[in-house]
Amino acid sequence: MAEETFEKKLRKLPSDAVDLETFYEIVYMDDDDSHAYSAEIVYGFFSQAEESFKEIDEALKQKELGVIVKTAKFLEGSSQTLGLSKVTDGLLKIQDDCNKQIEDGNEELDSFLERIMKALKSVKADYSVVKGAFKEVYDIEDDEEDDEDN
Numbered sequence: 001m002a003e004e005t006f007e008k009k010l011r012k013l014p015s016d017a018v019d020l021e022t023f024y025e026i027v028y029m030d031d032d033d034s035h036a037y038s039a040e041i042v043y044g045f046f047s048q049a050e051e052s053f054k055e056i057d058e059a060l061k062q063k064e065l066g067v068i069v070k071t072a073k074f075l076e077g078s079s080q081t082l083g084l085s086k087v088t089d090g091l092l093k094i095q096d097d098c099n100k101q102i103e104d105g106n107e108e109l110d111s112f113l114e115r116i117m118k119a120l121k122s123v124k125a126d127y128s129v130v131k132g133a134f135k136e137v138y139d140i141e142d143d144e145e146d147d148e149d150n
Contacts, residue, residue, distance in 0.1 A: 022083030
């Protein structure tokens with residue numbers, strides 16, 4: 001019965017933001033009905049994402065495009081593993097845009113950074129949606145403060 005409830009919760013994940021087929025690959029590695037393994041992976045991603053967002057925010061302030069690319073690529077790999085399609089796509093776009101700016105430098109830097117900040121805000125919004133959905137799936141309480149201003 002508990003498995004059915006978990007399955008129903010999984011089906012409620014936003015299909016436009018989470019590739020369930022990819023995420024099920026993680027869930028299938030769970031040893032039991034506690035889903036401890038997949039929960040640990042998801043919790044780990046939350047921590048990793050929030051730390052990465054802080055690093056990208058700081059790199060934007062310092063105008064360090066290389067750091068933005070490196071950190072976005074790192075987080076993109078993790079989000080792709082979990083099937084977080086919207087987060088992955090947004091991070092890929094940030095990487096591509098930064099790489100083009102590094103290579104060409106065609107856009108005025110402050111204007112470019114403003115555009116990247118907007119793109120990052122969109123990625124953070126997509127992340128917040130999937131984080132909230134996963135909190136419901138895994139019955140995670142809001143015992144710690146959420147960073148709404150990521």
